[in-house]
Amino acid sequence: MGRFWRLAGVILLALVGLLALAQEEVDPFEEAQKQKQQLLELSGGILPTDLIAAQGEELFKAKRGPKNASLEACDFGRGPGRLEGVVGRLPRYFFDTRKVEDLDSRIRSCMINLQGLRPDQIRRNEVVAIAFYIASLSNGQPMTVRPLMPQEKRLYELGEKLFYLRAGPRDMGCASCHVTYVGRRAGVLPYSDILGDKRVASHWPAFRYSNDQAWTMADRIRACYSNLSMPAPDFYSEPIIALTLFMNAKAYGGKMDLPGFIR
């Protein structure tokens, strides 16, 4: 644990230095890549995402909960315990829960079913850390989400409808920024081209270096709603899974860049 905190300190210092160096403009992917490179040099080869993934690995392998079990038997779609490349295959339908689940909700299901935890005992930061660990084992793998099961097809279609739905006092809808105004800026970041650029969906979960946050796709979706003063859908809820399924399927064939490292 001592080593962990020493590393955390080094990285924090490096991050502070990084922000001072941060410049405006250029392509956000290139910029993030540059920042990542600088951070790697400053910290001697360790990224914040490595620390989060290490924490996640610890949590994943520890025997916890009333059933005193680890999550190692959790099936993310390639069979129990097989983690390589699974992030690019989610969301998908699972026969045991009879639900389409994304990375977050699958982790949660396993914490409930394997470890015997109650839903209210599941801590969000633990799910995120575990998601980072699993993501680290999917880096470089392809995105292969393709809705084939009837349950997946149904949810994909609903996700698509939800993506175009406009509502609320600000007439909010995902598509009005991420389709119509791609590349334009309302603030620092340009609106990403969710349906046209496969890199966008392929880098979640991601670390946001500008504010030191570890986010999964669920956090990203929830923040999009909140930024336009809309109530966000609950964590692990179907609207989040439906939107993620839609976006990930659109990114079919993309190369996973995990855990993502973004502004």
Place this chain on the structure above:
Amino acid sequence: MRRFYLPALLLLLLGLAQGQTGTTYITPELQRLIQAGGQNYASVLLRQDPAQALCSTHRNRLPAEVLGPFIEEQRKNIKYPADGKLMGDWKQGEAIFNTLARGNCFSCHVGSPLNIGGNVGPSLEKYGQRGTSEAVQRYTYEVIYNTWAYFPCTVMYRFGVGGLLKPEEIAHVVAYLLDPNSDFNTKPALKR
């Protein structure tokens, strides 16, 4: 027993009214999905108005046959300040224009001398050069009150329709943009 008829009747009428306008986007299945997102989320999304439903259905590009009636409908719901003045106090308009939780105009438009503007919308730099004629005032007021009366389904919020700004507050913003003495027109715009 009779007590149950009234709500049932109301629901029926509501259903008929919706069927008549033909502008529902939210199918029962989509409604169930949204409800699974939690009460707060559902309470806002399920209150979709018919214009929002049309924009959703047509993915923000209305076909010609829908466009005319849509704009007419949007024009009808514009309300004006009680005193009829479309230009208020530019100082108060400045605060609204430059505050994220109120107008948030600067996030999308260049022109403010106080905040670096975004480029989602067109630049409004030196907007006051358009003069202060009745037509310019009216256009500016109406665009802010109900953007969709001029730019159907665009991303800019319908500030009056959505209840984000009161008619008097919109008049203050109009003054901020048009008053020749406003800082918006006398000071240089901040750009990135």
